Amino acid sequence: MKKLIGIDLGGTSIKFGILTMAGEVQDKWAIPTNILEDGKHIVPDIIASINHRLDLYKLDKSDFAGIGMGTPGTVDIEAGTVRGAYNLNWAETQEVGKAISDGVGLPFILDNDANVAALGERWMGAGENNPDVVFVTLGTGVGGGIIANGELVHGVGAAGEIGHINVEPTDGFECTCGNHGCLETVTSATGIVRLAYKFAESYEGDSHIKASIDNGEAVTSKDIFEAAEAGDAFSLAIVDKFAYYLGFAAANIGSTLNPDSIVIGGGVSAAGEFLRSRVEASFKKYAFPTVRNTTKIKLAELGNDAGIIGAASLALKFKGE
Template structure:
């Protein structure tokens, strides 16, 4: 296998990120373009092709200079066919033949997977996972997503839906989720869920605090404001984080009991609370995990931030190249 660089692509609803990486996961160069979901998303794939071809032209590079293109995409990904369907934030309602189009018009092989899975690979490879073989990644953003890596390989499941950590039931009588179930982790541990708990619990919280007063006054609060208040010692903020962390600890405990990973990585916007949040999750992991497992499972905060997707996408290419060379 020649020492060629890799193109990583992280396809998001607002931005498409690109990076040129080495086989060791080092980013050499990166850029981004806006995502245009108009006309049923028909401009998205051509814009990706144009951006890659423009980069190669400007740098006097050709397709054979690259090992491949890796891509993380929202929606349901068919890895064998190289297609995506159901990426509604991109307006992709019909099946998109990404591999056929991108490989066909750049000349570079394309490898694709779900965006949460790809971010998990990035963090496992050169981020908080320290290249350990058994790692679970949980991303806490507007929703809750994740990826499961066992023995160095992503777990996809029967229909490619493995890693739907946000839809683990943590409260059977809890809030209704957009998926139709009740009490999913996403309803209480996402940025939206944290705000919902604060809004619903403020009136019944006995102690008066600045955060409680702000919520009751109808101020425009968000998860960051709540977490910052808790960090500053606001009693109501701390109560909200205790509740959220209990749910997260329950989910992490069940994940740890089932898979026995070395590390569970917490990423996404909510993870910017850092070790403050991690310590709370560790406390509740110890409540719900089997005794020997609670001692061996580490909770770590993600390290790659916005680069996890492009780095993880690059690792898809590397894994495929290694598989081919071992045949």
């Protein structure tokens, strides 16, 4: 049985995994991302790191079906190129696919990082390999990946922009995309802090989180969730609003796609069941009754490994080659 190589390319580190065809991670490692000189070292570093690892463990290329990679930016899957990945300093189009395929001597395929994480959670994580799974990642921004009938949905290119579902059309916060009221403006790590600042304007009760805000101290998503869980009423009101927005968006995704599950991941989802149960309550309030009873709201299970596992799953398509 051949093996797969999965690469999770990020702005800070590049993670690698060697997986079985059944999705078991047999080996993983990481290197720092060198974004100097317009990120021109990234692709050579990836090639050298894989070749070095295969030499080290005396693995033969013929043991592998292929390589899959998740990357920030806008991908052209057919061409194997990436552009507009600003955290890699890749503004212009990068010829990634041909270089890595030639440099390692294996077939190569890539997709964007949110889609790849969705594939990982669907295959080996909370999605339980169901053919219909939606993944929402709550981090600095809000991203997503949609799997329907067992396949990633790209649409004409930008499907899965769940962070830009509008949840507050009348008086929402301005988003980096230029619109107002996008989900990302309220349910990202920065979004919840934005909600906290807004609530602080009118909140009258005692709260150490509100006091921190009023004192101009930095408050994080983690601080707010921890305070809420400890009973801070101000923080709880913020978390409830956060959960309302995410559950409302999930309900509308559910009425559209009725997936087996909507899986919540990313750093902000570290709040765990405390968050999930509140999102689920909002989801159940707004979803179509059949959807309410059939689509599950779940927490992601793979953590940082979702990227390498999902990336490796892209290379399953080479198993016959």
